Amino acid sequence: MASTVLYIAATVLLAQSTVAFNCSTPPIYVDIHKRAVHNSPIFQYGSFIGVGTPAQNHSLWPSLSQNHTSFAGKDYCNNSTLKDCADATGGTFITSESTSFTGNDKLQSLDSGSNFTGALAQDTLHLYTHYFETDGASQTLLENSTVEVASHGNINPGIVGMGLSSTVLQDLAAQGLIAARTYSLYIGQGFDRAGGAVNGSNTFGGYDSGRFQGDVHRYAMTTSDRNPLSVKVKDIIITNTADPSSNVSLFDTSKFPSSSAPTAFDAQLTTDQYPLSLPYQITQNFISHLGAQPDNTWGDNSLKLKNAFNGTLSIVLDDGFTVTIPPEVLMNASNITPIQDRPKDSDDAPFYLSTAFLSQVYVMMDFESFSFYLAEAVQKNNAVMPITFCPKATPVAYVRPKQSAWVSQGLIGAVIGGVLGGIGIAITAYCFWVGWARKHANRRQERELEAGQRRKLRSLQMEVEDVPEFDPPPKSATPFFWKKR
Ligand SMILES: *[C@@H]1O[C@H](CO)[C@@H](O)[C@H](O)[C@H]1NC(C)=O
Ligand SMILES: *[C@@H]1O[C@H](CO)[C@@H](O)[C@H](O)[C@H]1NC(C)=O
Ligand SMILES: *[C@@H]1O[C@H](CO)[C@@H](O)[C@H](O)[C@H]1NC(C)=O
Ligand SMILES: *[C@@H]1O[C@H](CO)[C@@H](O)[C@H](O)[C@H]1NC(C)=O
Ligand SMILES: *[C@@H]1O[C@H](CO)[C@@H](O)[C@H](O)[C@H]1NC(C)=O
Ligand SMILES: *[C@@H]1O[C@H](CO)[C@@H](O)[C@H](O)[C@H]1NC(C)=O
Ligand SMILES: *[C@@H]1O[C@H](CO)[C@@H](O)[C@H](O)[C@H]1NC(C)=O
Ligand SMILES: *[C@@H]1O[C@H](CO)[C@@H](O)[C@H](O)[C@H]1NC(C)=O
Numbered sequence: 001m002a003s004t005v006l007y008i009a010a011t012v013l014l015a016q017s018t019v020a021f022n023c024s025t026p027p028i029y030v031d032i033h034k035r036a037v038h039n040s041p042i043f044q045y046g047s048f049i050g051v052g053t054p055a056q057n058h059s060l061w062p063s064l065s066q067n068h069t070s071f072a073g074k075d076y077c078n079n080s081t082l083k084d085c086a087d088a089t090g091g092t093f094i095t096s097e098s099t100s101f102t103g104n105d106k107l108q109s110l111d112s113g114s115n116f117t118g119a120l121a122q123d124t125l126h127l128y129t130h131y132f133e134t135d136g137a138s139q140t141l142l143e144n145s146t147v148e149v150a151s152h153g154n155i156n157p158g159i160v161g162m163g164l165s166s167t168v169l170q171d172l173a174a175q176g177l178i179a180a181r182t183y184s185l186y187i188g189q190g191f192d193r194a195g196g197a198v199n200g201s202n203t204f205g206g207y208d209s210g211r212f213q214g215d216v217h218r219y220a221m222t223t224s225d226r227n228p229l230s231v232k233v234k235d236i237i238i239t240n241t242a243d244p245s246s247n248v249s250l251f252d253t254s255k256f257p258s259s260s261a262p263t264a265f266d267a268q269l270t271t272d273q274y275p276l277s278l279p280y281q282i283t284q285n286f287i288s289h290l291g292a293q294p295d296n297t298w299g300d301n302s303l304k305l306k307n308a309f310n311g312t313l314s315i316v317l318d319d320g321f322t323v324t325i326p327p328e329v330l331m332n333a334s335n336i337t338p339i340q341d342r343p344k345d346s347d348d349a350p351f352y353l354s355t356a357f358l359s360q361v362y363v364m365m366d367f368e369s370f371s372f373y374l375a376e377a378v379q380k381n382n383a384v385m386p387i388t389f390c391p392k393a394t395p396v397a398y399v400r401p402k403q404s405a406w407v408s409q410g411l412i413g414a415v416i417g418g419v420l421g422g423i424g425i426a427i428t429a430y431c432f433w434v435g436w437a438r439k440h441a442n443r444r445q446e447r448e449l450e451a452g453q454r455r456k457l458r459s460l461q462m463e464v465e466d467v468p469e470f471d472p473p474p475k476s477a478t479p480f481f482w483k484k485r
């Protein structure tokens, strides 16, 4: 009897979740790292996306608020204050060189208060997936997608728009290329301001289960905000690495007697800036505790410490999820911190947990049910495991295998299936790999790829264990996702 009830409940649940979405559709993984871009000799950090026919390759920075995907037009840098403009826009889109480009004045912009002006048009997007260093990238074509070509402005307009009304996500879902409007992001640290080497990734219609660990925490999107991802911060704790019992809360009025008692505050997640922007009083407490002073080396008002500090800053959200900024991020070699100065009486302006925060966090968004999930990012994952993110499903982290599990298995299907089977996502993963292989490789390449992947997986399992938390900058700028050792 009980089992019948269970069975019926399960059937109803399954029926509900499969009505609108085909959750067997594999996700599209687009990596984020430095690479050659169209019309610039400088390798630039961003999402590997091309536009037009033939493809003009770009490195686009993901935005969590902008809805349109945009490119710098030919003359963008004629009159822009963007530093090193010609080599800082993630590429240049020469529309006259694309045979699939169609201008469209009738389209209404979905973005208000944009920091650049541009014109909307339609063209083909090339979403590149590049897993393994020795293999070429494969591509997913998104035809007739709405793009914005920027003509004037003072920021980098090379942006993947992942706001609430993201056109890329809408078009991918409408054309059946992904299961639903779900998306996950790890921004990485391989760009100059962060000074790290860890690369990021986008997963459209899915998440990379190898990119996060531990519990996932669910939050509701604030659909009325330009930045729909907001969380409540209830505490911020600074810990000296040499003395783990040295916790100091920036909210503690006994420690900071002159301060008015800080209260929990709402902060928006954004990739629009690197440093965190915290309430005035908390910023003051940070300044007094660590001896920070104003600095503008990076043009973003990040505070600089007078004396080196070897410690961490932990941000505690109201549900208990704690994100710890490690020592090498809290203060770089020049003593510059990822905390922005904040003017007095500015607490009406939004507070931001920005790129420095997201370098430690994996974000998974479900725009179908307006919720998002956060989890601790795995800094260096040698196992890329994209999984379909079905709306309303709670993402599950990939469980790292014991070394022996890898050694004892040979074929890629068996490795992935066997490893993931234990946590019940084998079918999705298997479909993904089959779909991926079928879609993106011809037969000959496929055979080579399999042999290559088998080799690489074997060498990767050596690296899975015991990886440093933060990689030194790469010795050379080889455009490879993985380096052989
Ligand atoms: C769901 O997607 C899978 C993989 O793309 C495909 O094989 C299958 O035919 C689709 N099912 C439906 C009902 O569209
Ligand atoms: C990140 O990508 C770059 C290519 O731009 C590569 O040189 C580097 O090794 C990658 N870093 C890691 C940790 O994989
Ligand atoms: C931008 O500069 C280039 C080269 O200096 C020039 O040919 C072009 O006409 C300029 N475009 C605009 C819109 O001023
Ligand atoms: C260049 O930008 C400045 C400031 O934004 C503006 O005043 C000026 O008119 C612009 N010049 C041209 C030729 O667009
Ligand atoms: C993106 O669209 C949403 C509405 O869906 C809107 O709230 C938001 O302000 C838009 N983003 C920008 C940058 O205007
Ligand atoms: C763009 O990138 C793709 C994938 O790596 C590559 O095949 C193509 O040659 C690149 N295009 C240009 C013009 O470099
Ligand atoms: C894109 O637009 C062209 C011309 O309107 C049309 O022929 C083609 O079928 C469209 N492709 C898709 C995937 O909608
Ligand atoms: C720290 O920031 C300075 C900018 O003053 C930069 O030159 C340096 O490369 C950064 N160091 C690290 C390790 O990120």
Ligand SMILES: *[C@@H]1O[C@H](CO)[C@@H](O)[C@H](O)[C@H]1NC(C)=O
Pocket: 241, 242, 310, 327
């Ligand atoms: C910070 O402290 C830890 C533990 O005491 C030590 O291992 C590490 O080398 C220190 N880092 C620096 C940059 O001094």
Ligand SMILES: *[C@@H]1O[C@H](CO)[C@@H](O)[C@H](O)[C@H]1NC(C)=O
Pocket: 237, 239, 244, 245, 246, 247, 314, 316, 322
């Ligand atoms: C110090 O704070 C960190 C971060 O919240 C926490 O994990 C740790 O347990 C605290 N240590 C002590 C001694 O309270």
Ligand SMILES: *[C@@H]1O[C@H](CO)[C@@H](O)[C@H](O)[C@H]1NC(C)=O
Pocket: 113, 114, 115, 155, 272, 273
């Ligand atoms: C764009 O402008 C808005 C306010 O108008 C600001 O909040 C946002 O940070 C800016 N974005 C970038 C990338 O500068």
